[in-house]
Amino acid sequence: MVWSQFFVSVLSGVAVSLVLASLRVGWTHRRVPLGLSRAVTRRSYLATILTLSRDPGLERIEGVIPSLRPSTAGPLLPDIQAAWARVDARFVVSEAPESLAAGAELAGKGVEVRVKRSLLADDLSYHVFGGERPQVVVNHRDGRRDRPSRLVGPSPTRIFQAHFADAWRCAVPIESVLADEALGDGPDRAVVAERLRELRRRYALSGQAEAAVVRHLAFLHSARVVFVTGLPGAGKSLVRNRLAEKLGALRLQVDQQGDYAYIFSEFVKRMIRLEEDSTGFVAVSGGAFDVDDERRLEPALRRLSRQVLTTVDKPMVTLVEFARADVVAALLVFGEEILSRAQVIHVRASAARRAMRLEARAQPARVQVDGLRGVTVELSDNHLVPATAASSRYVGDDAAALAPHRVFDGRLHHVDNELDDPVGLDRRLDGFVDDVIRPYRTLVG
Template sequence: MTVALVLAVVRALRARRRVPEASAQKVNRRNYLSRVLRASRDKGVRRLHAVVPNLTPAAGNEQLVRIQEAWEKLNTRGEVRVVTRESHEGIVAAAELAARGIEVRVDRSHNANDLSFHVFGGERDSVVINHRARRGDRPFLLNGPEPAQVFQNSFDQSWDVAVPLESVLAEEALRPGDTVQQACARSHGVRAKYQLDDTVTASLVRHVAFRHSAAVVFIVGQPGAGKSTVRRHLAAKLRALRFQVVELTDYPFAFHDHVHRQIALEGARGEGFTAHAGGAFHVRDERDLEPALRSLSNKVWENRGHTRITLVEFARSDLAAAFQVFGDEVLAAAQVIHVTASAETRAARLAQRAQPPKLAIVGHTIVISPSDDHQLPSPAAKALYASDHGHQQLGRITTLKGRVHRIDNDQDDVELDRADAELDAFVNAVVRPYKASRTVAA
């Protein structure tokens, strides 16, 4: 949403008299900040989402310190999220907020530097807007759900395209071909440059570690071992640590080939696929699934160079052949979680889950949504996955040496306590070398 469009919305709302008349007189910056502070201290407020392109470090400024303190308190009883643009001053200010537990993202596409807005939600909805021009600050105060929703939509758009502060810092610390020691040395330089405290530095180190050596995390294992559960739980854990995460599996690509075959479209995709009741299928040979695996590999390659962490789930009896599809360059910055369970446990889970795909008609489009808990026909289970030699196969892949982590998922873990502990151990294993290396010059 552009400055002109936002201001046009403000004027339209005022003209329709659905909200009280907004203040538009020229005021000094202290008055504008006082308005933000008053709204931030309102006990009825439970949420603040703000786009502040010109975010300013407190640097001893009492008024800014009080605003940061108010936002910290608000964040403990609700949620505070802030988007700013990429600048040295903005990153320093963002780090100050992050040290107080506030989540900040950097919008690299944010070219407008004269409009900020704060959307307050709770018992009363309000928006504090400031149109900053050469002649001074021009704040507006709008009350009510209608203007709040307009600016909330704009915030959501900015938030979705913005990058977590920690990812921006990690990107600055990394160079292609860096060793662990070099990445750590640059991380210390970034800490000094932006005056990061210990909490933000620890988060920076986590992001550097994952971007450098776990940009892709493969979750592999036999059907029924619990790969999807582990993948979803790891994704939630990483998002809580302010990573952006993409989750991929090969099943949608395989299901695409299955449908391609069943409706007799031209081309070789889907050869060897046989349909089963419940929307399931099996293949005559695991090599028939290679096109799906290559499609998955292409998606992984598309994510390379981005700040996102990619979680990749698939099941294969021949893991050595499967990993060759992804190539050494991807594997060099990857980790593997091998999920295991006994044959009896896997068979019981497969018998219980059997979620068929969902079909829906949306306009003139037919949408088919396969489930993670899809059925595996018994012929496929017996022919392709009769035994699990994954651990031995992974041990022979030299590119992955020292980066394979096993999770025993033989027992049903309803509360996910065991999985949580093992995934914490996985995160710590990725980060540990970057905590230990501190002295090598960049």
């Protein structure tokens, strides 16, 4: 072969390659690429997560990880868990056993984890890294292969943050999930103790994680409902809101209910004659009302009771606030199914202190028109209580009769709120929380 033929062959090959490359580039630029199509090794994927989790500019991590694995499942996982424990991190996982075990490990390190029962192990997972360089790592685990992709910048980050917020609201704290598993269907403490020991073995619970599960178990077993009662002006709403904050700090989900909205709706229906019986309620200047007999308020309690029943089997604590002179009769409206898993906080203050608070607060309802057919009434915890009611019906209550009542044996707690003393109130509420949890600390040796 002469040199000219050799060079022609080489140039022809190069030309063909260039033509094919040009066609490929042109096709690629016109074609929408298939996302999450490139498979990488598990180690490469985890190494990327670890690097991003150690970024000095990182402020927080949020993620939905259906197939989260415990630290024993790979050499990089302990380092990833340690990195997550050093930042503000929150994760939603599935209820698969391995995910629960990994979630329990993270909870033991102080990381917030929730469980979404509808998640499947092969669903997409993502980590949202917030900070100086916001980005998202999305992964599709296809059998044994990981197909991740990185999206950099605030725009994709905001989309996944919004999705995470929805997932977080729908999920249940892992401590409550494990506590509910220990409780099962039976209230027997010996059975609960054995189940708790089994959970400790199955999920290798650390001391910190086990203590958190016990706290949730205590409330879900004996205080799924906490009634906050007392006369108007005693400070029930303050106590309820502060207790909700304390339970939230323990990662318990809290629902708050009260009877005033139900009472107000009964009042409105009677005032505009939507009910055949329009008697019993009297309008008072300032957007308030009074009744001729406290028994007129019982239908509102029954409606409230039905609402509480919708939450009593969920892994959450429901705080229920109401004011009655006949506290015993009001509580008995809720029935055995609720009362058997309830605690009662009775808030006390002197008549002079209550009168002063009632006079100072008095926020009327706000009425807003929404379009052609909507009217919204916004009520306040600090609603007006008529002077006639405060000086006659609410002079005192029968809370003293609760203590000897069998249903409330060991379930009644008094909170003195005479002084506007936030530190003292916190101390008394901490005492209530400890009273609920203390009997359960000895369940597991």
